[in-house]
Amino acid sequence: MSRTYHHGALAEAMVDEALERVRAHGADQVSLRSIAQALEVSPSAAYNHFADKDDLLRAVGACGLAALDERMSRVLAAHPADTTDDARARFSGLGRAYLAFAIDETHLFQLTFGPICAAKELPPEETGPFRKLISALDDLDRWGLLKPGSREGLDLTVWAATHGMATLLVEGAVPPEAVEPFIDSMARLIVRE
Amino acid sequence: MSRTYHHGALAEAMVDEALERVRAHGADQVSLRSIAQALEVSPSAAYNHFADKDDLLRAVGACGLAALDERMSRVLAAHPADTTDDARARFSGLGRAYLAFAIDETHLFQLTFGPICAAKELPPEETGPFRKLISALDDLDRWGLLKPGSREGLDLTVWAATHGMATLLVEGAVPPEAVEPFIDSMARLIVRE
DNA sequence: CATGAGATATGAACGCTGTCAATATTGGAG
DNA sequence: CTCCAATATTGACAGCGTTCATATCTCATG
Numbered sequence: 124m125s126r127t128y129h130h131g132a133l134a135e136a137m138v139d140e141a142l143e144r145v146r147a148h149g150a151d152q153v154s155l156r157s158i159a160q161a162l163e164v165s166p167s168a169a170y171n172h173f174a175d176k177d178d179l180l181r182a183v184g185a186c187g188l189a190a191l192d193e194r195m196s197r198v199l200a201a202h203p204a205d206t207t208d209d210a211r212a213r214f215s216g217l218g219r220a221y222l223a224f225a226i227d228e229t230h231l232f233q234l235t236f237g238p239i240c241a242a243k244e245l246p247p248e249e250t251g252p253f254r255k256l257i258s259a260l261d262d263l264d265r266w267g268l269l270k271p272g273s274r275e276g277l278d279l280t281v282w283a284a285t286h287g288m289a290t291l292l293v294e295g296a297v298p299p300e301a302v303e304p305f306i307d308s309m310a311r312l313i314v315r316e
Numbered sequence: 317m318s319r320t321y322h323h324g325a326l327a328e329a330m331v332d333e334a335l336e337r338v339r340a341h342g343a344d345q346v347s348l349r350s351i352a353q354a355l356e357v358s359p360s361a362a363y364n365h366f367a368d369k370d371d372l373l374r375a376v377g378a379c380g381l382a383a384l385d386e387r388m389s390r391v392l393a394a395h396p397a398d399t400t401d402d403a404r405a406r407f408s409g410l411g412r413a414y415l416a417f418a419i420d421e422t423h424l425f426q427l428t429f430g431p432i433c434a435a436k437e438l439p440p441e442e443t444g445p446f447r448k449l450i451s452a453l454d455d456l457d458r459w460g461l462l463k464p465g466s467r468e469g470l471d472l473t474v475w476a477a478t479h480g481m482a483t484l485l486v487e488g489a490v491p492p493e494a495v496e497p498f499i500d501s502m503a504r505l506i507v508r509e
Numbered sequence: 510c511a512t513g514a515g516a517t518a519t520g521a522a523c524g525c526t527g528t529c530a531a532t533a534t535t536g537g538a539g
Numbered sequence: 540c541t542c543c544a545a546t547a548t549t550g551a552c553a554g555c556g557t558t559c560a561t562a563t564c565t566c567a568t569g
Contacts, residue, residue, distance in 0.1 A: 156556080157554095170557075238487065247490070290429075311465065358548050
């Protein structure tokens, strides 16, 4: 394996480098050429592995979705038992995890749910985060914790509210301190008692 | 006024041209140079009126916010009388107007609420759309139409849900047909009876 | 072991972009 | 009428994404 030619795993290396740069400075500030330079590779080398720049960014966006999913998985793992309290904690915990991701990984969040990735990615109802949210709602419903007659359309409403709150956080339109009041308000609207 | 030199009202003309192009193709596809060319003006002429490209785009974003505000104003004008039904209609109508704007003016919406404008623009609680939403909630409250104990934090929650739904529409993650079910679900969560 | 095919990287080039400095032209106030 | 501030131009710079022809490497097959 000569050191000067043929990187060997350029695709992964480029995604890694791009991921780091997106997290630090946002997708707009990332150039294909600078990534290639950092990897000591010519700019055009990328085109053996990605159709174009957006294709690479889409791969980075997929990492973002995976990272979010993992955060939410950790929440579920922390509340495995089947009690009503756990059902409540799972629901609010998932919301908190989603918003924490938006706060901690602002730039990555913007790429993952931005126009570049939205175009050619799977519909939300097939993503891990959305499915976890739905099953948390189903859980609440199973325990009779939802306000009567509110289940219909609730998936989308809760998803929209959470995602909307996340984008407001990301844009700086709302400070991080607003997260807990938001979760409380949501719970008050949805959960009985 | 010589025809070849000194445009006369370049600033407004550039905003108009940029607005048109953003609406048609999105802010990413709009270049300062192409706008200048369309106006038969040199590229650097823009820098007498705008600090940089983002500055121009921010002016376009302000137009977007104004357009949204006008849509919402029309809704309020259509339901002026003070009855409980009007209070309900104002609230759901404002939501519908917000989402219709997102659907009709996808690209403009993305610019107006995107990272470029979010940075240097006034906080949401001072914008027309947000204020109209709040006063619609106050109206519902005055008529005793809110579920008891739900008023606190409701501003932000409803704003987040509406804005989130709008971004989901804009990204194509959700089809326009999902709007009415969403409005219904929201109303069911918030409004009593 | 040699060979050729296919994957991978290179270098140079194209047209485009935002931005800036120096220069020229303009309209209007004194 | 003259001079000034506002406005526009020209020309240049560095950087971008992308493409094409070319070079090099790896590996399976004969």
